[in-house]
Structures are given as structure tokens and as C-alpha cells.
Amino acid sequence: xxxxxxxxxxxxxxxxxxxxxxxxxxxxxxxxxxxxxxxxxxxxxxxxxxxxxxxxxxxxxxxxxxxxxxxxxxxxxxxxxxxxxxxxxxxxxxxxxxxxxxxxxxxxxxxxxxxxxxxxxxxxxxxxxxxxxxxxxxxxxxxxxxxxxxxxxxxxxxxxxxxxxxxxxxxxxxxxxxxxxxxxxxxxxxxxxxxxxxxxxxxxxxxxxxxxxxxxxxxxxxxxxxxxxxxxxxxxxxxxxxxxxxxxxxxxxxxxxxxxxxxxxxxxxxxxxxxxxxxxxxxxxxxxxxxxxxxxxxxxxxxxxxxxxxxxxxxxxxxxxxxxxxxxxxxxxxxxxxxxxxxxxxxxxxxxxxxxxxxxxxxxxxxxxxxxxxxxxxxxxxxxxxxxxxxxxxxxxxxxxxxxxxxxxxxxxxxxxxxxxxxxxxxxxxxxxxxxxxxxxxxxxxxxxxxxxxxxxxxxxxxxxxxxxxxxxxxxxxxxxxxxxxxxxxxxxxxxxxxxxxxxxxxxxxxxxxxxxxxxxxxxxxxxxxxxxxxxxxxxxxxxxxxxxxxxxxxxxxxxxxxxxxxxxxxxxxxxxxxxxxxxxxxxxxxxxxxxxxxxxxxxxxxxxxxxxxxxxxxxxxxxxxxxxxxxxxxxxxxxxxxxxxxxxxxxxxxxxxxxxxxxxxxxxxxxxxxxxxxxxxxxxxxxxxxxxxxxxxxxxxxxxxxxxxxxxxxxxxxxxxxxxxxxxxxxxxxxxxxxxxxxxxxxxxxxxxxxxxxxxxxxxxxxxxxxxxxxxxxxxxxxxxxxxxxxxxxxxxxxxxxxxxxxxxxxxxxxxxxxxxxxxxxxxxxxxxxxxxxxxxxxxxxxxxxx
Numbered sequence: 001x002x003x004x005x006x007x008x009x010x011x012x013x014x015x016x017x018x019x020x021x022x023x024x025x026x027x028x029x030x031x032x033x034x035x036x037x038x039x040x041x042x043x044x045x046x047x048x049x050x051x052x053x054x055x056x057x058x059x060x061x062x063x064x065x066x067x068x069x070x071x072x073x074x075x076x077x078x079x080x081x082x083x084x085x086x087x088x089x090x091x092x093x094x095x096x097x098x099x100x101x102x103x104x105x106x107x108x109x110x111x112x113x114x115x116x117x118x119x120x121x122x123x124x125x126x127x128x129x130x131x132x133x134x135x136x137x138x139x140x141x142x143x144x145x146x147x148x149x150x151x152x153x154x155x156x157x158x159x160x161x162x163x164x165x166x167x168x169x170x171x172x173x174x175x176x177x178x179x180x181x182x183x184x185x186x187x188x189x190x191x192x193x194x195x196x197x198x199x200x201x202x203x204x205x206x207x208x209x210x211x212x213x214x215x216x217x218x219x220x221x222x223x224x225x226x227x228x229x230x231x232x233x234x235x236x237x238x239x240x241x242x243x244x245x246x247x248x249x250x251x252x253x254x255x256x257x258x259x260x261x262x263x264x265x266x267x268x269x270x271x272x273x274x275x276x277x278x279x280x281x282x283x284x285x286x287x288x289x290x291x292x293x294x295x296x297x298x299x300x301x302x303x304x305x306x307x308x309x310x311x312x313x314x315x316x317x318x319x320x321x322x323x324x325x326x327x328x329x330x331x332x333x334x335x336x337x338x339x340x341x342x343x344x345x346x347x348x349x350x351x352x353x354x355x356x357x358x359x360x361x362x363x364x365x366x367x368x369x370x371x372x373x374x375x376x377x378x379x380x381x382x383x384x385x386x387x388x389x390x391x392x393x394x395x396x397x398x399x400x401x402x403x404x405x406x407x408x409x410x411x412x413x414x415x416x417x418x419x420x421x422x423x424x425x426x427x428x429x430x431x432x433x434x435x436x437x438x439x440x441x442x443x444x445x446x447x448x449x450x451x452x453x454x455x456x457x458x459x460x461x462x463x464x465x466x467x468x469x470x471x472x473x474x475x476x477x478x479x480x481x482x483x484x485x486x487x488x489x490x491x492x493x494x495x496x497x498x499x500x501x502x503x504x505x506x507x508x509x510x511x512x513x514x515x516x517x518x519x520x521x522x523x524x525x526x527x528x529x530x531x532x533x534x535x536x537x538x539x540x541x542x543x544x545x546x547x548x549x550x551x552x553x554x555x556x557x558x559x560x561x562x563x564x565x566x567x568x569x570x571x572x573x574x575x576x577x578x579x580x581x582x583x584x585x586x587x588x589x590x591x592x593x594x595x596x597x598x599x600x601x602x603x604x605x606x607x608x609x610x611x612x613x614x615x616x617x618x619x620x621x622x623x624x625x626x627x628x629x630x631x632x633x634x635x636x637x638x639x640x641x642x643x644x645x646x647x648x649x650x651x652x653x654x655x656x657x658x659x660x661x662x663x664x665x666x667x668x669x670x671x672x673x674x675x676x677x678x679x680x681x682x683x684x685x686x687x688x689x690x691x692x693x694x695x696x697x698x699x700x701x702x703x704x705x706x707x708x709x710x711x712x713x714x715x716x717x718x719x720x721x722x723x724x725x726x727x728x729x730x731x732x733x734x735x736x737x738x739x740x741x742x743x744x745x746x747x748x749x750x751x752x753x754x755x756x757x758x759x760x761x762x763x764x765x766x767x768x769x770x771x772x773x774x775x776x777x778x779x780x781x782x783x784x785x786x787x788x789x790x791x792x793x794x795x796x797x798x799x800x801x802x803x804x805x806x807x808x809x810x811x812x813x814x815x816x817x818x819x820x821x822x823x824x825x826x827x828x829x830x831x832x833x834x835x836x837x838x839x840x841x842x843x844x845x846x847x848x849x850x851x852x
Contacts, residue, residue, distance in 0.1 A: 460494075663775060703727065
């Protein structure tokens with residue numbers, strides 16, 4: 001079809017309404033008083049007519065302001081979806097024009113405009129049930145098939161279609177004299193008349209011609225089922241009744257001659273077997289011990305992880321282990337602190353009163369069946385530590401906030417010589433000997449103690465001490481005399497175990513020999529502090545945003561250089577702590593090079609780096625310093641804050657879901673943060689012999705062994721089921737160069753001693769220097785990343801500032817805006833003409849009219 005006019009210009013489009021835009025009369029398939037059109041998602045969002053949100057099949061009507069439509073046409077020009085109906089909108093007499101959502105595409109588009117007020121009133125007032133009847137004729141008219149116009153595609157279909165061809169006919173013949181003869185098959189047939197000779201096909205690869213083919217994807221329906229394992233935790237209980245003998249039957253059996261004869265014959269042999277078991281280990285691997293004195297790097301290590309060495313369970317009911325420590329000077333002796341279980345944790349039905357005694361129990365490898373020594377406490381002990389200067393002095397933090405001291409100097413023989421107490425004279429008397437108990441020597445004053453449980457306690461090194469303002473000064477006694485504690489009551493306290501200078505000697509004199517003795521052994525070493533012990537000073541740290549105070553759970557400070565490591569002690573090395581006095585601060589030399597900054601792990605998962613030294617403001621008032629940094633690396637409680645034994649500036653923190661490694665002096669954040677784990681992390685510690693190795697305990701009883709030189713993204717070894725229940729504490733210990741132990745405790749009074757294999761205790765070549773390079777590289781990476789974050793933030797801020805200061809567009813007059821719209825519309829027509837000419841769809845001019 002050719003147009004009636006030979007030329008098409010932009011000026012003719014602006015002459016009249018009929019020539020500029022499509023008229024209803026010129027369209028077929030819809031009424032004259034509507035105009036179908038399609039709106040893009042951007043236009044729908046702009047005018048508030050989004051499909052299935054603002055307009056639906058049940059509520060398809062939307063009134064649009066005439067001014068808003070004209071403003072959109074002026075702003076977006078030819079891009080506007082309303083540009084084809086520009087003149088129609090201009091000629092509309094009312095201020096609001098009705099837009100209808102056509103969900104059934106009745107008129108070929110998703111929307112249509114109502115072009116007259118009468119039609120708008122008619123549509124809006126019609127009942128909803130009558131609408132399908134009114135539009136029934138229009139629906140049938142719109143769905144009539146249109147006449148097909150050929151564009152040349154039938155040729156391609158004809159080429160791809162399969163046509164029938166004449167069949168190939170083959171005729172095979174054979175002479176009659178060969179009928180009925182036996183058939184003989186062979187690979188080499190010389191006469192062709194006897195058959196078709198076989199030959200080798202040399203066409204190993206036949207290239208395929210390029211062909212056009214059509215494909216259609218059909219969704220494949222598949223029905224399947226799955227079943228998952230139920231991993232939810234639930235409480236189960238089993239009750240049974242033991243079958244036991246009556247008291248009369250027991251008495252008859254015990255007094256019988258056969259039982260006595262049996263015990264007389266068995267007792268010597270049983271004692272001999274127990275003695276031989278303690279003298280010589282029958283299960284020693286002799287092949288492994290061959291050449292043990294020669295260190296060979298190529299020696300195969302049959303065990304690459306942890307092996308169970310010993311295990312024991314504390315017999316106390318209704319309690320759980322809160323802390324564990326190895327004795328610093330006696331090998332094979334381990335101490336555990338016991339505290340009462342909460343009601344929801346207790347598996348005992350017994351009524352445990354508040355007067356139930358609280359103990360720290362000492363166990364020896366020589367006899368793990370019962371504790372060798374008990375230290376009675378004023379309350380449940382949460383943490384305790386041996387004194388580095390004198391292993392017979394022990395400090396503990398209690399659940400009620402008190403701090404207690406013990407001196408076991410007179411009871412060391414019970415640990416060095418287990419079983420030295422007297423044996424009953426009657427070998428058939430099965431009563432157990434009484435375990436020696438030591439009462440605490442001193443406990444802090446309750447009013448001056450922490451208001452919550454003490455969660456961490458540490459001795460200050462013997463190289464320095466602190467004054468009442470936290471200033472480090474010289475320690476003339478060269479002994480550990482001060483203790484630092486922390487608690488969730490938001491305070492950190494410093495304590496001094498020495499006698500005040502003004503106190504008299506009568507306070508700690510030994511009692512008279514006629515004083516009645518109790519079943520407890522009560523040392524008088526710290527009698528001067530009992531019930532009167534107060535902290536030297538205490539600090540609390542405000543949060544960096546000023547919203548509250550940090551609640552510390554664990555802490556770690558850098559030991560002052562020159563701190564002597566614990567080694568072998570003798571009785572002459574232990575001085576009497578009762579003779580020590582607190583010197584005057586004026587007489588002591590101030591140490592300027594002591595690092596007074598500490599790492600703190602809080603109850604809310606924050607890791608805080610701050611200074612304990614008090615400061616004075618401009619008015620002379622003493623206050624706690626502001627923390628240097630605080631990071632919420634852990635989502636919940638911090639269970640461990642421990643420094644590396646090889647790098648004094650490297651700190652390991654363990655939280656609920658992950659762990660992190662920090663370097664002192666790096667304010668930009670941690671060097672390494674692990675990904676969140678499914679099981680909660682509950683404990684952690686560094687290896688004592690390998691700088692790159694540390695251990696992480698989980699709440700499901702498993703343990704991860706991390707080797708940073710081997711892999712920084714995951715553990716090098718995972719040991720499931722190390723212990724049942726939640727791992728509470730992990731403590732390593734070195735017995736000899738060839739025997740390293742790891743003590744692991746859970747919340748059910750079970751202690752397991754694991755032997756560390758050679759691969760985990762022997763450092764690799766240059767491991768310390770390699771780890772130092774690794775930490776230096778991580779430090780550079782963290783600082784560079786922090787620098788880039790600041791640059792990115794600055795660039796973003798500059799971009800936002802540019803947007804705010806960007807000059808506004810000049811306001812045009814109506815005449816200028818009209819001229820600009822005409823110019824843009826003319827450019828659009830030129831672009832349309834060029835595109836259609838390029839596609840060969842632009843109608844050619846009719847020269848016959850010019851000739852006539």
C-alpha cells in the first residue's frame with residue numbers, strides 16, 4: 001500500500017489534530033471514544049498505575065491529571081508513552097482523563113485512554129457485572145484473525161520441509177546352478193561372482209555440513225521426595241532399678257569362709273599387678289621408641305593428631321568443672337575448680353543446699369580414682385591461677401565476686417607422694433581414707449569485691465608492680481605480689497597480697513598449741529588479709545560511643561621484658577609472703593617502658609584495647625582513659641583472650657561463632673578473622689612449642705587444630721568427639737621434649753588428658769621467622785585496606801556533595817519550551833526516517849501524481 005502523498009514533513013504533522021495523531025475514526029477494532037496504548041514500567045511507576053498493584057482486573061480505573069501527562073510529554077518528548085496522544089490530551093475538556101487497565105488485551109494493548117467525558121462517566125457508573133455484556137461485541141471484533149501478509153518466510157519454510165522422493169530400487173540376481181549350495185563366508189573372496197567382497201573403509205571422519213535446525217525447550221516435570229535426618233536436640237532420660245542383694249545376704253556372703261579365703265588369695269596378686277603396672281607400661285610401642293634419642297626430620301609420624309592418654313571424672317554430684325590448671329612444678333598433677341550447676345543444667349535430683357562445700361581438687365596421674373588434696377573455697381571458684389614465683393600460692397576468683405588465696409606449702413607431700421597416708425590395719429575394711437582439706441588462707445571483703453562472678457584472674461609479673469593510680473613502678477622483692485581480676489560488673493580490680501606498712505606483726509602470729517584443731521588445715525600466710533582485703537584500685541571503661549560501660553570477661557596484658565619463666569623450684573627459693581610489706585610509692589622508681597595497655601573481651605562480643613593507667617583531667621580529677629579501639633568482632637561472649645608464647649604482641653580471641661587474631665599496635669582491626677562456624681566456639685589456646693599452631697574447642701565436644709602456615713581458611717585437623725558435651729577449658733603442658741599433654745574438660749566433670757603427636761609439637765624449619773613474616777604481611781594488608789576504605793568514603797562524600805551543589809536547570813518560558821519540543825520531535829522524525837530507509841521499509845514517493 002502506498003501513501004496518497006509523496007512527501008512527509010514535520011510541518012504537516014503540526015497543522016491539525018487529524019493529521020498529527022491517530023484518530024479514532026481511522027482505527028478499526030475498538031470504539032471511537034477510546035485510544036489504546038502501552039505504558040512501560042517506568043511510566044506506570046511515575047503515574048501510580050502499576051499492574052497488579054495500583055490497578056487490577058477488579059479495579060482497572062485510574063484518573064490521571066491532564067497537566068501531569070503534558071509535563072511528562074514535555075520532559076521526555078518522544079520517549080514518553082503519551083506522545084502519540086499529545087493532541088488528544090490537549091483537546092480534552094476536563095482536568096482529569098480516565099485511564100483503564102485492559103487485563104484481557106481486548107483492544108490489543110494493556111491500557112486505553114477514554115477520549116470523552118461522556119464515555120468516562122458511562123464507564124465509571126456502569127455496574128461491574130454489566131461490563132462483559134457491554135464489551136461483548138468489541139471482544140468478538142478484536143479477536144477476528146487479520147489477513148496474513150507475506151514477508152518472504154514461506155521460502156525458508158519450503159526449503160526446510162521434508163519432501164517425498166522416488167525410492168531407490170536395487171535388484172540382486174544369482175544363477176540357478178548356485179541355488180541350494182552351502183554358504184561359505186570368508187574375508188577374502190577372489191571371484192566377484194560368488195559374492196560382495198569386503199573392504200576396509202578409509203573414511204574415518206566424515207565432516208558434517210552446516211545445517212539450520214529449530215529446537216523447542218519443553219519443561220520436564222519430575223516428581224521426587226527427600227527425607228532429612230532430624231538433628232534437633234531433645235532431652236531423654238532412662239530410669240532403671242538395679243538388682244541388688246539384701247543387707248542380710250550381703251552380710252552372709254562377706255562373713256563366709258569362702259569369701260575370706262578368696263580375698264586372702266587374690267589380694268597379694270592384685271597388689272603385685274597394680275605395682276607392676278605403675279612401674280612399667282605394658283602397652284608401650286617398642287618400635288616407636290627405637291632411636292627416640294635421634295631426631296630425624298624424615299621419621300614417619302604414625303599419629304598426626306591427638307591421642308587419649310588418661311581420663312577421669314570428678315565424683316562430686318551436682319557440680320561442673322569451671323577451670324583447670326597444671327601444677328607448675330610437679331609433673332602429672334592437675335587441679336580442677338568445681339562450681340554448682342544451674343538448675344536447668346543439673347542432672348541430679350538431690351537437694352544441694354547453699355552450705356555444700358566448694359573445692360578445688362588436685363588429681364595425680366599416680367592415682368586418678370580420687371583427689372589427693374582439696375582446697376575449700378568461700379564460694380564456687382570460677383577461675384584460679386598458680387603464682388609464678390611460688391607454685392604453692394594460689395589465687396582464685398569466686399562466683400560471688402570474692403578473691404581468695406591459698407597456701408599449700410605444708411601439704412605438697414600429698415601431691416609429690418600420693419598414697420603416703422596410712423593404710424587401714426584391717427585389709428577387709430573397705431572404708432576410704434579422708435582426703436586432706438586446706439581452708440583458704442584469706443578472702444576479700446565482700447563489700448569491696450566484685451558484684452558479679454570473677455571471670456578472669458592473673459598475676460602481674462615479678463618485674464614490676466603498680467601504684468594506686470595504675471602507674472608501673474619497680475618491684476624490689478622480685479616476686480609476684482599483685483593480682484588483676486575482671487568481672488561482668490564492668491570493673492577491673494588490682495589487688496596486693498602484701499601486708500600494709502602500718503600493720504602490726506600480731507595479726508599473723510601463729511595460734512597457741514592448745515588451740516583446738518579442726519579437720520581443716522588452715523595456713524596463716526595471708527591471715528592479715530582475711531575478710532579485710534580490699535583492691536588496690538579499680539577501673540571501668542566507658543564505651544567509645546558513650547552508651548554505657550564495657551563488661552569484661554577475659555583480659556590479657558603484655559609481660560614486662562625480663563620476666564623469668566617458671567622452672568624448677570626448691571624449698572629455699574620460696575620466701576614467706578607473710579613477711580612482705582607494701583613499700584611507699586615515693587621510694588619506688590617509675591618504669592616508663594612498661595606497657596600498661598590491655599586487651600579485653602566483653603560479654604557482648606567486643607574486643608577492647610585500652611590503658612589501665614588512670615589519667616587526670618584539666619581540673620585535677622582522676623578518671624579512666626578512653627579506649628583506643630573497640631571492635632564487635634564476636635557476636636556474643638568472648639571465652640578466651642590469650643597471647644602467643646612466641647610473639648608477645650599477638651593475641652588470640654575466641655568468641656561464640658568465630659575467633660580472631662590481633663596484633664598490638666595495629667588499630668585498624670584484627671589480622672585474621674575466621675568464618676562463622678556451625679558449632680559454637682567455647683575455648684582456645686596456643687601451642688607451647690609451635691608458633692603457627694593453636695587449638696579451638698567447640699560446644700559439641702570436637703576440637704579443631706589450626707596451622708596458619710598450612711592453611712588460614714580452615715583447620716588442618718578436626719577431631720570430633722574428643723569429649724562428650726561442651727568443652728569448657730583447654731590447657732597445654734610440657735612434661736618433656738618428647739611428651740606434651742593437652743588437658744580438656746567438659747561441663748560434666750570429665751577431664752581428658754590428650755597426648756600431642758610429634759607433628760603438632762615439633763616446629764618446622766624457620767617456623768618462627770615465617771610466622772613473623774606472615775604477621776607483617778597481614779599487618780600491611782589490614783592497613784592498606786583501611787586506607788582504601790577511607791579513600792572510598794571520601795570519594796562517596798565528594799560525589800554526594802557534587803550532587804547537592806549541582807546547578808539547577810534553567811526555567812524555560814512556555815514559548816521556549818514549545819520550540820524545544822518541536823525541535824526534539826523533528827529530530828525524532830528524522831531518526832525514524834533514517835532507520836526505516838535502512839531497513840527498506842520507507843514508502844517510495846508516487847511520481848505519477850507529479851506527471852499528471
